[in-house]
Amino acid sequence: MAKPVIKPLVVLLFSLTLLCLLVSECSAIRRHKRRMGQRAQLSLEECGDLEKLEAIEPDYYRIEAEGGVTESWNHTNKMLRCAGVTLIRRTIKPGGLVLPSYTNAPQLMYYVKGSGIQGMTIFPSCPESFEEPEERGQGYREQHQKVHEIRGGDIIAIPAGIGYWFYNDGDIPIVVVILLHTNNVANQLGTLPRRFYIAGNTEDEHGLGGREESISGRNVFSGISVNLLAEVFGVSVETARKMQGAEDKRKNIVMVEGGLDVIRPEPGSRANVNGLEETICTLRVREAVGSAARADIYVPHAGRIATLNSIKLPILADLQLSAERGVLYKYGVYVPHWNLNAHSVMYVTGGSGRVEVADNNGKSVFDDVMKEGQVVVIPQNFVAVMHAQEEGFEWIAFKTGENAMINALMGESSAIRVLPLDVVANMYQVSREDAARIKEARDQAILFTLPPFDEETPQGIMAEA
């Protein structure tokens, strides 16, 4: 009986032990975190007067690059500042390569669609993990850090300051939405999101929208003198200039001619999760949270919910982030619920649905039909309910805690179900029969189906009897 509990625990302890052994600063970081009370509290005052939430789109800044488009949300938005996050979205053409960059905040990336490969400059002290058996001439043997295959439905976790690149090797554009948690203990650079590119003539997607024409050579090398760069790398001044990227017209995403030639993971290696893959140098950073097989809650005809936390993906313990993938089918409902210990940053990946949110004063702070591409922040403890329209409704919710949990207000194991009948009868001033009806409502999981009804004269459940 105890097996299903013990196995993940053993895996978790094993990987944490390795992590602590191999990264000497680990325990110091943990002590520091405990001192900091788990999370920096830079923007809490922004949450104080959140009168209204709004569905927001990535209309802050748009960069058209050779290989695709980058769009950003306005990071000065009150709702985003309350949660201490900002987001960008990238759309990458087939054959497009997103130049390597790192940020001052941990990131969670959700691949909405497309397929490709992603590589990280993970943990600088790790040896390169892929090596070609043959030399490429002139005594050079190619070595590089492991690459991951990625596809729609995958989440990738990136620690602060770790660089990554990705490449579209499929036939359709990749769409990826990326959350930056700037209000994180790992960020000591202030609340502004900052991205450091290590190549290209890149633009800052969080820079002031509509500012002056692109400034040349914004990658980190352009801030170092070209002669020193040439000497340090032992290359010509001309090559050093190319590293600085001032003449490069391609911007943040470039096209690769004739396909990218890198050493790939073995076919089928996607299946090889848990187990031995989890050492620090190849720490698992990917989870197929969007796959139907990963759902924690599945209700036929209504929908499914998959949660991703630090138990399933241990690196999230250090990032202090988790996620929820929700899919509601036609007219599906996600019952009223609240997040116990995190804010929820919800990005709509498809369909449309009505979302209502209530605050602690019982005031409606949000009541809107949301559609693909929109973001809303549901603050900690605020009560939310979602109702899909005819075409269904799906989202990825990034949560600002390593093990975000929800408490439902109806359905099995809900907050009201566990109250004594007479408490319910007295608190709502209803008969014991009605109290029983409220307590046992829907008698099922947190998802069900509710066809459209007349808002003005709702029939309620009595009419069915």
Ligand SMILES: *[C@@H]1O[C@H](CO)[C@@H](O)[C@H](O)[C@H]1NC(C)=O
């Ligand atoms: C970003 O939002 C702020 C309000 O927080 C607003 O004043 C500003 O105009 C917005 N900027 C853009 C480019 O939309």
